[in-house]
Amino acid sequence: MIDFEIIGKRGRAAARELALLSTAKKDAALRLMADTLVAQTARIETENAKDVTAAKKAGLDDAMIDRLILNPKRIAEMADGVRQIASLPDPVGRIYDETVRPNGMKVAKIRTPIGVIGIIYESRPNVTADAAALCLKSGNVVILRGGSEAFFSNRAIAAILSESLRRADITPDAVLFIDTPDREAVMQMLKADKYIDVIIPRGGYGLIKMVSENSRIPVVKHDAGVCHVYIDEGADPAMAQNITINAKVQRPGVCNAAEALLIHKSWLQNAPALLDALAAKGVELHADERIRAVYPKAKAATADDWGAEYLALIMAVKAVDGMDEAVDHIERYGSHHTEAIVTPSAERGWEFVRRCDSSAVMVNASTRFNDGGQFGLGAEMGISTQKLHCRGPMGLEELTTYKYFVLGEGQIRA
Secondary structure, three states, X not given: OOOHHHHHXXXXXXXXXXXXXXXXHHHHHHHHHHHHHHHXXXXXXXXXXXXXXXXXXXXXXXXHHHHHXXXXXXXXXXXXXXXXXXXXXXXXXXXXXXXXXXXXXXXXXXXXXXXXXXXXXXXXXXXXXXXXXXXXXXXXXXXXXXXXHHHHHHHHHHXXXXXXXXHOOOOHHHEEEOOOOOOHHHHHHHOOOOOOOEEEEEOOHHHHHHHHHHOOOOEOOOOOOOEEEEEOOOOOHXXXXXXXXXXXXXXXXXXXXXXXXXXXXXXXXXXXXXXXXXXXXXXXXXEOHHHHHHOOOOEEOOHHHOOOOOOOOEEEEEEEOOHHHHHHHHHHHOOOOEEEEEOOOHHHHHHHHHHOOOXXXXXXXXXXXXXXXXXXXXXXXXXXXXXXXXXXXXXXXXXXXXXXXXXXXXXXXX
C-alpha cells in the first residue's frame, strides 16, 4: 500500500526547490528528458508491450488499444512535445499589474508555481511525459497516477524522467509516480490535502465524476464536451459546410468535436446539401421534426440526443427560430465547453460570443480550435470548463498562481 505521508513530504520538499530553479536549468532538464526518452525507446516498448498484451486479453476495443500503443514514432513525438515545452516562455517570476500608490509604495503581482499538482489520468501513456514537462516548466512538483491499463508504460516513462532530472542536478522527486494499480491509491491521493494543492483528472466522465465527488483537494476539471455549431441566418453555405464537417469529422472522439448542429429556420433550404455532405463522411444524423421535414433520411432524435457527448460519428441536428432559441438550447443541454456560430454579421457574431457562457466561443471557425496548441499556448494539461481558477486550455500560465509584492521606502500606515 502507498504511504501518502511519505510521498507528500517528498513532494513538498521538492516543491520548495523547484520554485527557485532558473528557466535555463529547467529548459536544459527538459531537453535532457526528451533525449533520454528517445534513447530509451526499447525500454519503453518492452514495458508497453505488457500493457498492450493485457489489454487484448481483457478484451478492450481496438480504439482503446491503439491509444495505448507506443512505437518509435510515437515516442519521438512524445519527446518533441517535451522539447516544445522547453521552448515556451517561462511564466514563473513574471511581474504584472504594477501600480504606484499615492504614498510612493509600489504594488505588483508576480507569477509563482502552485506547488504540488496531482494528475489522475486514463489510457494514453504520453500524458505522463506531457504532464511532467508542463509541471516542471511551471515550477511544480507532479504526482502521477495513471490508469491500470497503461501501468507498465507509465511507470517506465516516469522512471526515465526522474532519472533524467537526477542527471540534470534537479531533485528526482519533481516527478513522483504512484507505483501501484490499486484503486485504493486514488482515494488516498484525493484525501492528501495536506500535501497536494490541486488535482487535475484527465479521462472520461466516470473518472471526472468520481474525482470531483471524493476529493478533499480543489479539482480543475472539464465536464463532457457537448459542443455546438449554430448556423445563423444568411450564413454562407460553403463556409457552413466546411466548418461543420471539420468540427464533427476531423477527429470525432475528442472533447472539442461538435456534437450538435443548430440551424436557423431561414437557412433550412440549404440544410439538405449540408446534411448530405455530413452523411457522405459517415455521420449518423439524429434530427428533430423540422429538420426531417426537409431531410427525411435523418433518424428521429430523442430527448437523450440533445445533451449527448457521442465522441463518434453521430450528430444531433435541430432547427431553431433564431439566436434566442439557439442560446437557450445551448444553455440547457451544453457543457460550457465550446460553441461556434457561422454568420455573415460581425454584430451577431459578437452577440453570440457575449451570450454563450462557454470556455471558448468561435465566430466563423471550427470548434476544433479550442486547443492549447492552436491558441499558441503550446502543450496543455486539458481544457477546463470551470470558472475558477482557470478556464479553457490549461497551459503553463494556468499552472501558476500569483502573489502580491510591495516595494517601499520606509512607508508606514497611519
